[in-house]
Amino acid sequence: MRILIATAGSRGDVAPYTGLGGELRRAGYDVALATTDAFAPLVREAGLEFRRLPADTRAHAGVRGKRELLRAAGAFMTELGNGFADAVADGTDLLLLSATTAPLGWHLGEATGTPSIGVYLQPTAPTGDFPPVITGARSLGRSGNRAAGRFSLHMADRVFGHAVTELRHRLGLPPLSASAMRRRQEEANWTVLHGFSTALVPRPSDWRSGMEVVGTWWPHLDAAGRLPTDLEDFLAAGPRPVLIGFGSMAAGEGERLSEIAVGALRRAGLRGILQSGSAGIAADGDDVLTIGDTPHALLFPHLGAVVHHAGAGTSAAALRAGVPSVTVPVTADQPFWAARLASIGAATDPVPFRSLTAERLADALGRVTRQASYTRAAATAARHMATEDGAGRALKAIERLTGS
Numbered sequence: 408m409r410i411l412i413a414t415a416g417s418r419g420d421v422a423p424y425t426g427l428g429g430e431l432r433r434a435g436y437d438v439a440l441a442t443t444d445a446f447a448p449l450v451r452e453a454g455l456e457f458r459r460l461p462a463d464t465r466a467h468a469g470v471r472g473k474r475e476l477l478r479a480a481g482a483f484m485t486e487l488g489n490g491f492a493d494a495v496a497d498g499t500d501l502l503l504l505s506a507t508t509a510p511l512g513w514h515l516g517e518a519t520g521t522p523s524i525g526v527y528l529q530p531t532a533p534t535g536d537f538p539p540v541i542t543g544a545r546s547l548g549r550s551g552n553r554a555a556g557r558f559s560l561h562m563a564d565r566v567f568g569h570a571v572t573e574l575r576h577r578l579g580l581p582p583l584s585a586s587a588m589r590r591r592q593e594e595a596n597w598t599v600l601h602g603f604s605t606a607l608v609p610r611p612s613d614w615r616s617g618m619e620v621v622g623t624w625w626p627h628l629d630a631a632g633r634l635p636t637d638l639e640d641f642l643a644a645g646p647r648p649v650l651i652g653f654g655s656m657a658a659g660e661g662e663r664l665s666e667i668a669v670g671a672l673r674r675a676g677l678r679g680i681l682q683s684g685s686a687g688i689a690a691d692g693d694d695v696l697t698i699g700d701t702p703h704a705l706l707f708p709h710l711g712a713v714v715h716h717a718g719a720g721t722s723a724a725a726l727r728a729g730v731p732s733v734t735v736p737v738t739a740d741q742p743f744w745a746a747r748l749a750s751i752g753a754a755t756d757p758v759p760f761r762s763l764t765a766e767r768l769a770d771a772l773g774r775v776t777r778q779a780s781y782t783r784a785a786a787t788a789a790r791h792m793a794t795e796d797g798a799g800r801a802l803k804a805i806e807r808l809t810g811s
Contacts, residue, residue: 408811409498412526413441413512414505415460415487417655419720421446422626423528423602424505425453429627430798431805441494441508453627461490480566484511488570491515492577501809506531510567511574513588518578524808525599526801528719529740532599532618533557534611540743553613564589598808600801604723606791607747619804622797623723628704638680638706641696645678647711648696649772652682656716656737657760661687668714669695670765675772677711703728712775714768717745717757726753729789731781733771735760752784 410431412424421442428438432454439456450457488511495502495515502523504512509525516523529540533556535549541563547555564585571585596617601608602624610620634642642648651668653660665681669690672679681688681697689697703724707713710730715721717734722744725732732754734745748754755771775781805811 408809409437409439409500410503410805411439411441411458411495411499411501412503412505413460413491413494413508415442415483415507416505417718418446418449419654419718420505420507420528421449423624423720424503424526425449425455425627427503427526427602427624427798427801428455429453430802434802434806439494439499441491449627452629458494459490460487460494484567484570485573487511488574489577491574492518495519495521501805503805510563510585510589511570513592514571514574514578514580514583518580522809523597524805525597526624527599527601528603528624529743530601530603530608530611530620531560531563532611532614533560534613536611536613537608537743540740560589561586598804600804602797602801603719604726604788604792604795604797606726606788607722607744607751619800621800621804622795623727623792624797624801625704625727626702626720628702632702632705634701634705635698638696638698638701641678641680642709645694647709648678648680649712649714649776650680650682650706650710651714652684652688652721653686653716653735653737654682654718654721655685656718656741657684657686659686661689664688664763665690667763667765667768671768671772674765674769675776677772677776680706680710712772712781714772716760717741717748719744722748723792726785726788727792729782729786731775731785733758733768733775735763735768751788752780753788754781 412428414421414424424440428440432438439458440450441458441460443460447457491511499521502512502521503526504523506527512523533553535552538546538552539556539559567585599618601620604623605620664686665688668681678694681690683689683699707724707728707730712731713725714733717736732748734754734757736742736745736757737760745757749756755775758767
């Protein structure tokens with residue numbers, strides 16, 4: 408069977424699927440991963456076939472306001488839809504669709520007769536348990552959360568509206584709105600597998616059937632991989648350091664964030680590792696080391712704490728390592744994951760990105776590294792996550808649903 412996983416966005420929206428794809432490939436499936444050009448090396452390093460999707464999130468780097476974010480997302484989806492059909496046409500028996508690609512993939516499935524399954528990294532369906540992930544809002548009560556969740560889906564349908572219209576025209580399908588297609592899938596109990604841990608988000612009891620939380624999909628990791636020598640030396644030279652990094656967020660903020668990071672580390676009396684990321688954070692010193700991309704699974708177990716933007720993948724990786732967090736969410740789903748970490752006691756209350764100062768960061772670092780409760784909570788979550796097999800459960804679900 409030929410399986411195509413389709414996703415788009417930042418590195419955190421792609422990397423988890425390299426681990427899921429690897430599990431499927433080891434089970435004997437022919438697996439391709441369709442995403443944007445920037446992540447072709449990531450896909451190929453995992454031993455998966457790369458198929459190109461013609462869009463680039465970097466063109467919208469630095470967009471943070473909600474209105475600007477919606478406009479940029481609409482343009483991105485239209486561009487994405489224009490080439491999605493080509494990726495599927497190369498031969499596909501089953502589509503695995505992320506939350507970003509599902510509203511387009513449904514129409515391709517209709518045109519080609521290809522079945523599909525959702526493989527989501529965020530909980531997008533309305534629930535009374537918490538407000539919509541993308542809003543970052545406080546709970547409005549069960550009925551209010553559900554109403555806000557439905558409104559959030561309505562806004563998502565608007566983002567995809569133009570892209571869906573163009574795609575259906577290209578495919579020779581009759582007109583159908585994005586919202587009508589969504590309702591059709593929901594009424595059919597379309598299967599959605601969620602690749603995050605129940606340590607952070609237990610499955611809501613009011614979700615419809617067909618929606619499962621299976622556990623985190625961890626990025627592919629080379630079995631022979633090891634940390635760079637200079638990083639190993641730094642780790643061995645003193646107490647556990649703190650990592651400060653913002654992943655693919657905060658482009659153009661490097662100078663400000665570097666000054667804040669170094670100032671906070673010095674105030675808190677901590678050694679630090681700065682992960683440059685898209686922001687280009689950097690500093691020199693005996694007690695500070697700057698690094699580039701480094702697998703979380705190799706580095707995080709050696710840390711005292713992680714300061715991060717609260718992306719889903721980084722949040723999960725910190726918990727898996729039993730390491731507490733200081734979260735500085737920037738946009739999108741990050742306030743949601745930051746709040747979840749704080750709610751289980753594995754992180755301080757989130758520090759809003761625009762309110763970040765060396766003083767606030769130093770205070771949070773002091774608390775998270777000196778109060779044992781944060782580490783205990785992270786360790787409890789780590790033990791829970793060790794019992795989960797996200798990729799294995801996804802494989803079993805796919806085998807059950809396809810009869811393979």
